[in-house]
Amino acid sequence: QSVLTQPPSASGTPGQRVTISCSGSNSNIGDNYVYWYQQFPGTAPKLLIYRNNQRPSGVPDRFSGSKSGTSASLAISGLRSEDEADYYCAAWDDSLSGRVFGGGTKLTVL
Amino acid sequence: QVHLVQSGAEVKKPGASVKVSCKASGYTFTNYEINWVRQASGQGLEWMGWMNPNSGDTGHAQKFQGRVTMTRNTSITTAYMELSSLRSEDTAVYYCARERFKVGLLGNHYYGMDVWGQGTMVTVSS
Numbered sequence: 001q002s003v004l005t006q007p008p009s010a011s012g013t014p015g016q017r018v019t020i021s022c023s024g025s026n027s028n029i030g031d032n033y034v035y036w037y038q039q040f041p042g043t044a045p046k047l048l049i050y051r052n053n054q055r056p057s058g059v060p061d062r063f064s065g066s067k068s069g070t071s072a073s074l075a076i077s078g079l080r081s082e083d084e085a086d087y088y089c090a091a092w093d094d095s096l097s098g099r100v101f102g103g104g105t106k107l108t109v110l
Numbered sequence: 111q112v113h114l115v116q117s118g119a120e121v122k123k124p125g126a127s128v129k130v131s132c133k134a135s136g137y138t139f140t141n142y143e144i145n146w147v148r149q150a151s152g153q154g155l156e157w158m159g160w161m162n163p164n165s166g167d168t169g170h171a172q173k174f175q176g177r178v179t180m181t182r183n184t185s186i187t188t189a190y191m192e193l194s195s196l197r198s199e200d201t202a203v204y205y206c207a208r209e210r211f212k213v214g215l216l217g218n219h220y221y222g223m224d225v226w227g228q229g230t231m232v233t234v235s236s
Binding site: 002033035037039044045046047049050051054056088090092096097098099100101102103104 | 145147154155156157159160169170171172205207220221222223224226227228229
């Protein structure tokens with residue numbers, strides 16, 4: 001059972017806009033920044049979004065992050081087949097004094 | 111080019127310890143914290159802990175209390191994670207990842223784990 005809750009799966013067709021949610025509490029998302037990671041099978045995760053809505057250089061602006069209260073979202077617009085991957089949210093948790101990840105969302109491009 | 115290169119796969123018996131190394135290159139080793147994250151087969155990411163290579167300060171997830179040790183050798187820009195009292199549930203791929211931080215007045219500011227090692231498979235089996 002992960003501290004941050006994500007839907008196990010999401011899907012969309014090419015060109016669509018898809019959002020993945022991440023729900024937490026005051027001790028993590030409510031009071032700290034949210035980070036998003038993308039992971040393809042058999043490879044290391046890749047940083048997609050940091051500090052709620054900032055994109056590292058090289059990440060397309062089709063990816064965007066937002067946060068409201070104790071929830072966060074990752075939006076992917078103009079969905080492409082190569083976006084098919086697992087997506088994880090993460091945040092620091094003040095109660096646990098550690099970082100926590102969501103359980104991950106497997107995105108399928110139909 | 112910035113790289114984190116981890117040591118090779120390990121097979122350990124229950125109760126043993128494993129030490130995974132993470133060799134950094136292409137950047138100033140002491141300017142980025144090193145995090146350790148593991149992933150069991152078919153499962154999600156699990157954060158284990160962090161280390162500041164400059165000060166040697168560390169922090170870890172509560173579930174690893176007493177079992178995990180994170181160290182570094184700055185002269186060879188290498189971080190280490192040792193996990194003891196291994197059990198079958200510790201079978202996983204272990205990743206190191208760097209994270210930029212800035213010291214702030216009210217605490218450090220973090221910018222995400224932007225470079226990851228290739229992962230080290232640790233298998234615990236009798």
